Amino acid sequence: MRTENLSGVDAPKDLRSWLTHLAEHGKLAIAREGIDLTDELAAVSKRLERDRAVLFPKPGGHGIPVVANLFAARDWVADAIGVKEDQLLIRFLAAAREPLPVREVASGPVQEVVHKEVDLLRQLPIPKHNERDSGPYITAGLLIARNPRTGVQNVSIHRCQISGPNRIGVLLLPRHTLAYFRMAEQVGEALEIAIVIGVHPALILASQAIAALDEDEMGIAGALLGRPVDVVKCKTNSVRVPAHAEIVIEGRILPGIRAPEGPFGEFPQYYGPRANREVIEVDAITHRERPIFHTIVGGGYEHLVLGGVPREATLLQHLRRSFPNVLDLRLTRGGVCRYHLAVQIDKTSDGEPKNIIMSAFGAHYDIKQVVVVDRDVNISDTDEIEWAVATRFQADRDLLVISGALGSKLDPTTNDGISAKMGLDATVPIAAPELDFKRIHVKGEEQVDLESVLQKDSSAAFASLVARLRPENG
């Protein structure tokens, strides 16, 4: 189902405007009151994950409602930033190239209520998602940290385990938050952070950009929205947070302290293991008068597509530098929007698909399989990709295998991240006779107007047809 695109319309700037948009288009389900925060809320969300967003009033009796499935289809991501789906990656790249820095304001709705006494599970409706998760997790929080040396902010999403009334266990992969934390920890200091929950989808999408260190992702969000994101200073530290967010948790990542975190259901559809990880101490919670809490089911569609789209944009940019005939690409859902890449090209030379495959492996260590197809193959449809492999690929000629490369540590078949790579050239040979690979097609199929061709009441039409066929007298 395509969504109405918003181009030309003033794009919404907070979570509520996006939910209103979804509700107006029949894409927001409302659950009955009192759905359990343990398992049940995630179960209902999963059942609806490719269909509708869902809002849970009074979850587990809690006064704050929870919403899930902000993205139930890839074209919703495009809709959220006001473009058609075929412009999504281009728009994202343009925003990453020309960010709009944040604008600091004196006050914002996110600080209407301030709690300096913190009890996370009492004050916030935090769900437990996958069956074997260690407990409740904040999964859709933008973790904002400041570079202790430059003051530049970083925005990223980390899984946040509730470890105590004011304690959060957090997984920091080797990217920017960890780099900032190491700077602070080296001099024995905590890293000031904020966890922001309930924002416009553009902010969530921007948080997943593959930006460089000291590039504020909030500037990318501003560019996606076409105006700077308004930010306010936290009440207990110097982090700046979106003024129109629903909820902010203010705190510090503690130096020299690690505690058990996990297991937690992750994007490869397996559990990330329990281990000693960094710890956040919470100093305050601020929120709107009547806030809405956003959660993402670990490994669910929203999780996959959110990480996938910004990666696709980066990969497209990388490949086009050397291969301007790359038309489009997809990280497929079956490949958990991380591992399997389909690349559509306007083929100009035999052999080139293999160069493109090697370049894709070099672009991101997560890429494990690449299929290159011609421009007549719809890469949004995995049946089409399989068809191309079925009819345009021979393993002894078109298969590329590389062993012992770096892969994803979360892929359980790797040897601590050491992984094989597989590339498939499923393109038509340049010299092939035209009719050999000509897709069959029925002339006029696309132009058929079913309304004008078919009778309205098929049941009555069939009865009358049968009556006319029946012999009158035996």
Ligand code: MN
């Ligand atoms: Mn960053």
